[in-house]
Amino acid sequence: MRKIRTPYLLLLPGFGFLFTFFILPIINLAQTSTQTKIVGGDTGQYEQTLRFANYLDAFVENKEQFGRSFLYALLATVLALAIAYPLAYAIAFKSGKYKNVLLVLVVAPFFTSFLLRTIAWKQILGEEGFVVPTLRTFGIISESTTLTSTSFAVVMGMTYNFLPFMTLPLFASIDRIDPRTLEASGDLYANGYTTFRKVTLPLSMPGVVAGTLLTFIPAAGDYVNAAILGNPNTKMLGNVIESRYFKIVDYPTAAALSFTLMAAILILVTLYIRKAGTEELV
C-alpha cells in the first residue's frame, strides 16, 4: 500500500505548484483572449464576451510580425546548427583530455548576463565599434551600410545567444557514438562524406532534434534581440505582446497572440518530432 502511494506523494507538492502557477495561468490566458473592452470603462477593464474574432483580428493585424518571428527563429536555428555541429563534433572526437575543459568553455559565456553580451554585440557592430570601419576600409560594405538595427543583426544575435542550447545536446549525442562504427564504415570503403551521411548523422539525430527545439522555441518567442539589435521594421511577435501588455494595456489581444504563438509552436514541434521519428526526447 505504502509503495503505491510513494510516487504520488513525491509528485504532489511539485505538481500542485505547477498546476497552480503554470496550468491555471494558461487557462486564465485562454479566458482573457476572448474578452472585450467594457463600453465606457477605464483602460484595462475587460469583460468576457467569448469573442473568438479576437484571434482573427490579432492575427491579421500582426501577420507580418508573426511571419518574421518564425522566419528569424528558423534562420537562427539553421545557422546555430551549422555552427554548432562541427564544434560539437570537434569536442567529442578531437579534444582528447581537454574534453571537459572545452565543454565548460561552451557554457562559460552564459555566466555573463545575456543582456550584457547582446549589448556588447550592439556596440561591437555599431558605428563606434571596430568591425564596421574595418569592413568599410576593405570595401566589403559601402559607406552607408550599417550592421546594427538590421534584421541581419537580430538573426545574428539570436544565433549567438542560443548557440550553447544547440551545442550541448549535439555534443551529448555525438559523444555517445562509438568511434569504431566510423572505422567500420571506412573499412567498408565508405569515404568521409558517405560515413558522415550514413553513420554519424543518423546516430546524432536525437541531439539534432533536441538542439533545434531548444533553439527554435525560445527564439520564436524572443523579443530582446529584436529590441536591442533591431529597428521598428524587425519587430517580432514578442515585441508586440510586450507592448500590448505594458504600453497599450490591451490584454485580450496580447493573450490571443500569446496563445496563437504557443499553439503554432506546439503544432510545429509535434510535426517535427513525428517527422524526425525520435521518441526519447526528454
Add this chain to the structure above:
Amino acid sequence: MSQKIKDATIPTIPIGARIQRWVGRNLLKIYAFIAFTYLFIPVAYTFAFSFNDSGKSNLIWKGFTLNNWKNPCGAPEVCNALGNSIKIGLIATIFSTILGTMIAFAIGRHKFKGRSTSNLLIFLPMATPEIVMGASLLSLFLVLGINPGFWPTVIAHVVFCISFVVVTVKARIASLDPRLEQAAMDLYANEFETFRRVTLPLVAPGIAGAALLAFSLSFDDFIITNFNSGTLTTFPKFVYVSAARGIPAQANVIGSAMFFLALAIVIVGQLANRRKVR
C-alpha cells in the same frame, strides 16, 4: 641507397602543399578555435569595458581605470538590482531544487499510473516560450489582485526552473547502478537507510548541478521577470532599462565577476569530482 631516397623525397614536398596538408588534418581544430573566439568576443568586450574610465555612459573607450572594480557599487542602482537578483535566485533555487528532485525520484524510481502524463507536464514548461509563461502568470496575478513584485517573481522563477531540475536529476538517477542499492539491502539496511547512505550521496552531484543550473537560469532571466516584477529591479532588468542611455561600467564589473566566479565554481567542482573518481 635508402639514404638517397630519404634525402630526395623530403624536400620535394613544396611548402604550400605542406601547409595545405596541415590545415586539412587540423581543420576541425582550427574551426573550433574560431567558434570559441566567436563565443567569447562579447565576453571579452564586456570585461575590457569594465576598466573603462567612462563615467555614466559606457559607450566609447575613454581610458583605463581600476576604479570600477574598486567600487562596484559606485552606481548605487546596480548593487540594489544585483542584491534583488541574488535573493530571488537563492530562494527560487532552493524551492525548485526540492520540488524538482522529488518529482525526479518519483519518475525515475517508480512505475505508476500517469507516468507519461507526468513526463509531459515536465516537458510543457520547457516548450512554452518565456513570453507566454510570463504573460499568463501576470494575468493570473492581476485576476487574483496580487501586485507584481518580489514574491510573484520568485514564483515565476520556480515555475521555469523545476523542469530543468527534474531533467538534470533524472539523468543522474538513471545512470545509477541498481546493484549498489541491492547490496545495501542485502547488508540489512532498511529502505530509509539505503536511501540516506547510498542513493542520496550518489545522486547528490546531480542535485548540486541542478541547483547551479537553476540559479544561473533565475539570475539571467529577463523576459519572465519583466512581466512579473512590477517596479522591482533585477540585474538583467537594470541592464535592459539603462541600455538606451548607456550602462554604467559597474554593470560590466558585475557581469565579468559573475563570469569568473561561475567558472571557478565549475573548475573546482570538476577537480573535486576527478579526485573522487581516482
